[in-house]
Amino acid sequence: MFLTAQEINNDSGIEVQAERDSLVYVGDSLPLAKTIKMQDSILQDSIKPQGNQLITDVVKYKAKDYMRLSAKENKMYLYNEAEITYQDMIIQAGHIIIDNNKNEVYAYGIPDSTGAYSQRPVFTQAQRTVEPDSIRFNFDTERALVYNSRTQEAQFNVKGEVTKRENDSVYFMKNVKFTTSKDVEDPEYYFYARRIKFVPDKKIVSGLVNMYIADVPTPLGLPFGYFPLTEEETSGFIIPSFGDSRYGYNLQNGGYYFAISDYADLLVLGDYYTNGSYALRMESNYAKRYKFRGNLSLRYEKLLTSERGFPDYSERSVYNIRWSHSQDSKANPSSRFSASVNLGSSTYYQESVNQTNTANFLNNTLSSSVSYSKTFEGDPQVNLSIAARHSQNTRTQSINMSLPTIQASMSRIYPFAPKVGAKKGIIENINLQYNFRAENRINTTDSLFFKPGMFKTADVGAQHTIPVSTNFKLFKYLSVSTSANYNETWVLKTFEKSFDERTNEVVTDTINEFDSYRTYGFSSSIGTTVYGMKSFGKDKKIQAIRHVMRPSISYNLNPGFDQYFDSYERPDPANPDDIALVDYSRFDGTLYGAPGRLFSSSIGLNISNTLEAKVRSKDSTATEPKKIKLLNNFSMSTSYSLSRDSLRLSPIALRGSIPIIDNKLDINLAGNLDIYALDNNNRRIDKLNINNGGSLFRFTNANVSFGYSFSSKDFEKDGEETEDNIENESYRNGGRRDDLFGKGTDLDGTFYEDEDKFGDDEKKEDNEWYNYKIPWDIRLSYTMTYNNTARQNEITSHSLMFSGDVELSPKWVVGASSGFDIKEKGFTYTQLRFQRDLDSWRMSFNWVPFSQRRSWYFFIGIKSSVLSDIKYDKRREPDRNL
Structure with a gap:
């Protein structure tokens, strides 16, 4: 029996009238498969397929409206949300046709209810997605023709008019636009190439390429182009920027980037100036x-x-040499290695030609520390640390180094403590420790740094310290603590002095041999805590005030060590006929100095005060009142000498802080009061100031300071406080963590710590652009110092510093850092900053309008690191006549 469906032979069967399926859309505006077939360059391939090519895997398909199989054409029609899957390839489209004769598939979009072209094809293979207008794909050769494709590779968005897919790794494209802009349909800029070869995850190689900005062609063009696409770091050249300065025309920041491994990289940059000056910089980052x-x-x-x-x-x-190293706390709980190094020429930040972090020239101190510490568990526990330290004054060019410092300590031992239970009483609380410190200290200058002469004046020494202490309660409310210290100091050289009558000078001879001295002392203290409370009632706004007072009395005893002092004879300067004895210690000038010669015994007095209040909370749902501090740790301290014969009472020191805004603003206060008067030469005399015609206390000096930072987020309920980044560039260079001295810019024009200032535009809702709140932040620092130790009665320093940024719009940020010297009535170092987010581009302007450091720096360039060399920058360098 012979059986056919829908199509029958008129000579041998019943004629059936064919009807068109109402679901089939025949008015598709796209070209049919036959039209595409005439344009297909694959048919002109000189290599003829040999044998019958077969599909090697199952083709899965589905559609929302219908799936129709035409036996006559041997085609499958899928309509509306159609999808086919073949191996790792997925095609989604509004309309898909599968041609079984040719083993090909055609995918198109369909018109929506408004007539707009919708459900464009989506071609996905090996986690790579292409969104064209139409696709033609051959199952046998796995080649494809794609029209108006849109794809994203690395940081590039690529749109090609016609794409020919040779295989998984090679695409040939015609009339291509590629850009790093998010909007590929209407980009701010793009590169236009007539023909390109596209290798996914590797490269784009193009012929003639032109740069378009806002669809306007620019004269920037290349006969060919090569654009890497890898997501991983790769080595490559860095194109320098061209400019001019007082050193002549120059090429700056050109070099090579080495992607050494996944754990480390290396950046080598250089500058060259036509007058012969040059600069080299090497930077490496590493992490595991x-x-x-x-x-x-x-x-x-x-x-x-x-x-x-x-x-x-x-x-x-x-x-200049900088090194920063930090160890993860999880790496080794018993040992730790860290480094923070910043050393070099004292004038580097003042004279550097290409130093973008301009704020660091205001810093007068460079410091370094490299340390290793190890903990040996046991009973007792032993801690060992080895460190190398460096401190450098850029004004005096003096350098102090410790190469190295070795410290060892043993944890407290309680020899009389019970094996179980708490320690009680004076005997059971007796404890002792052992501390050891050895150091090789070098004092040199900038001119001798890293030269053999810097080691000639090195001082080597060691100290052993054994403190013994105990504590106990007296009369239940008094806390008593006593301690005794034994110190032994070792040195490798001492100094012997004598007087040479021929030259009339004091001669100092260095004795290079081991020597030592031993000292000891005793101290004790007794203190308590007194609480006072005043209640006003729960219906009052201020419900109660509490005063916490902590008085304490201490006693210190330090014997004199005359045995370590010698004397030499010399003529008396007042009467040359008489002989005077001059006392000295052979340990003067050694690493830890000479021991004290004079016996000292003193009583110390200290009282600290804290004032707190309970106030009714503004939150109606709160069940407890809010606690606020009115006065924080305000202390008064002095000491009375029992061993001196005059001026026994030391000046009274006042210290404390007044909280103004909880956890935001505290005003710090400090001052000294002296009860003794001054003579006509402004020297302290053993006479009370009140008996000399003055007041009870003489105000000698004072200091008031505060630092405050706040922003618009502080006034929002869901605002979160942000902390300054400790590892910021200014701090690594030896500057401040904040930007009160101004912000520095990176080589790509970005202000340090401001990379995420603008945020992600995609996260903004449409109405946020119209109902826009202006974010802002500001930082203040105030200090005032008063001095009257010798009747000066003057304010020696009085200044206010401030820094802030205002986001005028979602893409505009302006900022300033400056200060005002109230005493000298002039502005301090001032910096004005302007930033503009141009979507795919970044523009910044950094301006120092006045002072000897007046300068400006303008930058505009593409944000993407792939095209970071496409930029323009111009700067006016400050005069460096020091």
């Missing part, structure tokens, strides 16, 4: 998860002034 992370920076500059042979010609070199 759960182990450590850090960065290393080496910078060297050779600076020439004027021309060789001219009288004003000069040649100098400046350098």
Whole structure:
């Protein structure tokens, strides 16, 4: 029996009238498969397929409206939300046709209810997605023709008019636009290429390419282009920027980036100036998860002034070394290694030609520390640390180094403590420790740094300290503590002095041999805590005030150690005919100095006060009142000497802080009061000031300071406080953690710590652009110092510093850092900042309008790191005549 469906032979069967399916849409505006077939360049392939090509896997398909199989055409029609799956390939579209004769598939979009082209094809393979207008794909050759494709590779958005897919790794495209803009349909800029070869995850190689900005062609063009697409860090050249300065025309920040491994990289940059000056910089970042992370920076500059042979010609070199290393706390709980190094020429930040972090020239101190610590568990526990430290004054160019410092300590031992239960009484609380410190200290200058001469004056010494202490309760409310200290000091050289009558000078001889001295002392203290409460009632706004007072009395005893002092004879300067004895210690000038010669015994008095209040909470749902501090740890302290014969009472020191805004603003106060008067030479005399015609106390000096930072988020209920980043660039260079001295810019024009200032536009709702709140932040620092120790009665320093940023719009941020010297009536170092987010571009302007450091820096460039070399920057450098 022979059976056919729908199509029958008129000679041997019953004629059936064919009807068109009402669900089939035949008015598709897209070209049919036959039209696409005429444009297909694959049919002109010179290589003929050999044998019958078969589909090697199951083709799965589905559609929302219908799936129709045409036996005559041997085609499958899928309509509305159609999808087919073949191996790792998925095609989704509004209309899909599967041609079984050719083993090909055609995918198109369909018109929606408004007639707009919708349900464009989506081609997905190996986690790569292409969104074209239409697709033609061959199952056998796995080649495809794609029209108006849109895809994203690395940081590029690529749109091609016609794409020919050769295989999984090679695409040929015609009339292509590629950009880093998020909007591929209407980008702010793009590169237009007639033909390109596209290798996913690797590269784009193009022929003639032009840059368009706002659909306007620019003269920027290349005969060919190469654009890497890898998501991983790769090595490559960094194109320098061109400019001019007082050193001549220059090429700056050009070099090479080395992607050494997944754990470390290396950036090598250089500058060259036409007068012969040059600069080299090497920066490396390294990290290993759960182990450590850090960065290393080496910078060297050779600076020439004027021309060789001219009288004003000069040649100098400046350098800077930075190293920061931190160990993860989980790496090793018993040992830790850390480093924070910032050393080099004292004038580096003042003279550097290409130093973008301008705020650091205001810093007068460079410091470094490299340390390793190890804990040996046991009973008792032993802690060992080895450290190398460095401190450098950039004004005096003096350098102090410790290479190295070794410290060891043993935890407290309670020899009389019970094996079980709490320790009670004076005997059971007796404890002792052992501390050891050895140091090799070097004092040198900038000119001798890293030279053999810096080691000639090194001081080596060691100290052993054994403190013994105990504590107990007296009369239930008094806390008593006593301690005795034994110290032994070792040195490797001492100094012997004598007087040379021929030269009339004191001669100092260095004795290079081991020597030591021992000292001891005793101290005790007794104190208590007194509470006072005044209640006003729960219906009052201020319900209660509490006063906490902590008085204490201490006693200190330090014997004199005359045995370590000698004397030499010399003529009396007042009467040359008489002989005077001059006392000295051979340990003067050693690492830890000489022991005290004079016996001292003193009583110390201290009282600290804290004032708190309970106020009714503004929150009606709160069940408890709110506690606020009115006065925080306001203390008064002094001491009375039992061993001196005059001026026994030390000045009374006042210290404390007044909280103004909880956890935000505290005003710190400090001052000294003296009861003794001054003579006509403004020296203290053993006479009370009140008996000398003055007041009871003489106000000698005072200091008032506060720091405050607040922002618009503080006035929002869901605002979150943000902390300053400790590892910011200014702090790594030795500056401040905040930006009161101004912000520095990176080489790509970004202000440090401001990379996320604008946020993500995609997260903003449409109505947020119209109902926009202006974010802002401001930081203040105030200080005032008063001095009257010798009847000066003057304010020695009085200044206010401020820094802030205002986001005028979602894409505009302006900021300023400045200060005002109230005493000298002038502005301090001032910096004005402007930033503009241009979507795919970034623009910034940094301006120092006045002072000897007046300068400006303008930058505009593409944000994406792939195209970071496409930029324009211009700067006016400050004069560096120091």
